[in-house]
Amino acid sequence: MQKVFERPKSLTDKPFHYCPGCGHGIVHRMIAEAIDELHLAERTIVISPVGCSVFAYWYFATDNIQAAHGRAPAVGTGLKRANPDSIVISYQGDGDLASSGTAEIIHAAARGENFTVVFINNAIYGMTGGQMAPTTLVGQASATSPYGRDPKFAGHPLHVSEMLATLKAPRYIERTALNNVANLTRTKRAIKKALDLQQKGEGFTFVEVLATCPTNWGVDPNEAVDWLESSLMPEYPLGVYRDAVPGEVKL
Amino acid sequence: MKGNEALSEAAIRAGATLYFGYPITPQNEVAEYMSRRLPTIPGGAYIQAETEVAAINMVYGAVATGRRALTTSSSPGISLMAEGISYLAGSELPAVVINIMRGGPGLGNINPEQADYFQAVKGGGHGSYRLIVLAPSSVQEMADLTVLAFSLADRYRNPVMVVADGNLGQMMEPVELAERYPSDADHSSWALTGAKGRPGHTITSIYLDADEMEAYIHKLYAKYDVAERSEVRFEEYLTEDADVVLVAYGIVSRVVRSAVEELRAKGIKAGMVRPITLWPFPKAVLKGLAERVRFFLVSEMSMGQMVEDVQLAVNGQRPVYFYGRSGGNVPTPAEIVAEVAKRV
Numbered sequence: 001m002q003k004v005f006e007r008p009k010s011l012t013d014k015p016f017h018y019c020p021g022c023g024h025g026i027v028h029r030m031i032a033e034a035i036d037e038l039h040l041a042e043r044t045i046v047i048s049p050v051g052c053s054v055f056a057y058w059y060f061a062t063d064n065i066q067a068a069h070g071r072a073p074a075v076g077t078g079l080k081r082a083n084p085d086s087i088v089i090s091y092q093g094d095g096d097l098a099s100s101g102t103a104e105i106i107h108a109a110a111r112g113e114n115f116t117v118v119f120i121n122n123a124i125y126g127m128t129g130g131q132m133a134p135t136t137l138v139g140q141a142s143a144t145s146p147y148g149r150d151p152k153f154a155g156h157p158l159h160v161s162e163m164l165a166t167l168k169a170p171r172y173i174e175r176t177a178l179n180n181v182a183n184l185t186r187t188k189r190a191i192k193k194a195l196d197l198q199q200k201g202e203g204f205t206f207v208e209v210l211a212t213c214p215t216n217w218g219v220d221p222n223e224a225v226d227w228l229e230s231s232l233m234p235e236y237p238l239g240v241y242r243d244a245v246p247g248e249v250k251l
Numbered sequence: 252m253k254g255n256e257a258l259s260e261a262a263i264r265a266g267a268t269l270y271f272g273y274p275i276t277p278q279n280e281v282a283e284y285m286s287r288r289l290p291t292i293p294g295g296a297y298i299q300a301e302t303e304v305a306a307i308n309m310v311y312g313a314v315a316t317g318r319r320a321l322t323t324s325s326s327p328g329i330s331l332m333a334e335g336i337s338y339l340a341g342s343e344l345p346a347v348v349i350n351i352m353r354g355g356p357g358l359g360n361i362n363p364e365q366a367d368y369f370q371a372v373k374g375g376g377h378g379s380y381r382l383i384v385l386a387p388s389s390v391q392e393m394a395d396l397t398v399l400a401f402s403l404a405d406r407y408r409n410p411v412m413v414v415a416d417g418n419l420g421q422m423m424e425p426v427e428l429a430e431r432y433p434s435d436a437d438h439s440s441w442a443l444t445g446a447k448g449r450p451g452h453t454i455t456s457i458y459l460d461a462d463e464m465e466a467y468i469h470k471l472y473a474k475y476d477v478a479e480r481s482e483v484r485f486e487e488y489l490t491e492d493a494d495v496v497l498v499a500y501g502i503v504s505r506v507v508r509s510a511v512e513e514l515r516a517k518g519i520k521a522g523m524v525r526p527i528t529l530w531p532f533p534k535a536v537l538k539g540l541a542e543r544v545r546f547f548l549v550s551e552m553s554m555g556q557m558v559e560d561v562q563l564a565v566n567g568q569r570p571v572y573f574y575g576r577s578g579g580n581v582p583t584p585a586e587i588v589a590e591v592a593k594r595v
């Protein structure tokens with residue numbers, strides 16, 4: 001009998017601690033599958049951020065390092081420059097990457113660092129209890145925007161893929177979502193493509209994944225998928241934002 | 252060689268061929284030197300980071316692979332690195348950070364000061380950790396203590412800070428350097444080199460459980476106990492028959508040495524203790540001298556920071572006086588002689 005579905009070898013046996021309906025476990029699995037399929041496990045270093053995925057290192061059967069809030073792209077720069085043969089994956093959420101770590105992500109991208117960033121955008125702070133994130137939508141209620149994000153006082157959400165796509169150095173930038181099977185397949189394909197480009201030394205690769213956080217959105221997992229489609233996806237259009245040789249201007 | 256260049260070349264010869272930094276006066280010679288040298292060395296890399304925050308985190312990533320890496324900065328930049336230094340200590344990573352101290356607080360000025368003693372010795376970053384802190388007083392020591400810093404960082408798996416000041420960074424003196432300073436450190440039990448033929452390694456500093464966190468802190472402090480017993484370094488000058496002992500480190504110790512000679516010429520038996528390790532602090536020698544000297548006088552280019560450690564060591568047995576200058580002013584031998592003479 002042929003086995004057609006199994007646990008990726010790059011995942012440990014530890015059950016995920018994430019809430020029901022959370023996107024982290026899905027993306028962890030996709031990363032592990034991509035590592036396995038490209039045979040990169042023995043070269044990979046995963047950077048765990050600060051946030052709900054701070055313990056991502058519990059799950060990847062590779063080398064792991066935990067980084068200070070927002071600093072993962074700087075840590076990745078050090079890892080990769082010290083050992084260019086390694087495969088470095090910086091796994092970050094929206095509070096980590098788009099708020100505390102905006103300088104680090106922009107400059108790692110601008111230098112064209114040859115590593116991969118997987119950016120989980122669920123428009124909320126998870127671990128600290130559902131506070132407003134830089135990616136929180138206008139009108140979206142959170143623990144620190146109880147009346148909804150008011151653009152008069154809290155501005156508008158940050159579009160990271162679009163921002164990074166204005167730079168000349170990045171090799172590949174794509175935004176995907178975890179709302180249906182087709183988009184799950186696209187997400188997995190994007191992650192695998194990013195790791196493959198890194199393995200070939202082609203430069204900075206970035207996959208933004210729109211993900212659900214039912215717990216902090218205050219909805220059940222099914223409603224979370226509905227809200228992802230009806231609210232997040234219109235604000236953050238899916239697609240490839242850059243797929244070009246570093247240095248080329250992409251119009 | 253300039254002090255800043257001597258420490259740079261010494262770091263390279265100690266195998267630190269990865270440098271991450273951000274421009275700030277008065278230490279730019281280091282980055283400029285490294286940006287010339289490192290691209291010509293196989294495996295070497297110089298990166299001008301976007302901030303000091305990024306620079307220290309690049310060091311965190313680089314040393315996690317088991318390689319040696321260096322960052323340098325000056326006072327305001329070191330403040331920005333405080334978080335990363337705490338992470339390095341909390342993750343037990345060997346790293347060397349050099350602070351060419353300038354005037355503060357705030358933007359201060361670019362003149363030499365020693366007002367970052369508290370920051371270096373008492374913390375700077377958050378949490379229960381210690382830094383080993385080395386204080387050179389010559390260009391030769393800028394090189395030698397940089398090399399020592401790397402080997403202590405490896406031995407204790409802890410960040411080591413070298414604190415100098417703008418004078419030492421800019422002054423030129425002859426230096427002797429070895430061709431290489433080889434390391435025999437074995438990082439294979441923890442370094443992130445890829446999980447090939449072994450389980451994955453993890454570098455982290457988070458321990459959610461109270462007992463687990465406490466046990467981890469105790470483990471760090473067991474290391475610090477060993478460092479306190481084994482790594483104290485200091486120089487004594489004419490203390491054997493001294494009635495008065497002056498205590499100074501770094502560039503000020505050179506002024507104090509002249510003051511001691513002038514005091515001796517006046518018939519006042521003065522001596523000097525020069526801490527080379529600011530942490531661990533040379534408490535025992537000061538405690539011993541407190542048995543027999545009349546008083547201590549501490550001189551710093553600050554409003555008085557190390558003086559508190561001298562007071563702790565002397566523990567009220569003898570008076571501990573202080574004379575300091577700030578803003579980039581350096582105490583003169585005549586000022587120090589006068590401070591001592593009026594109390595004799």
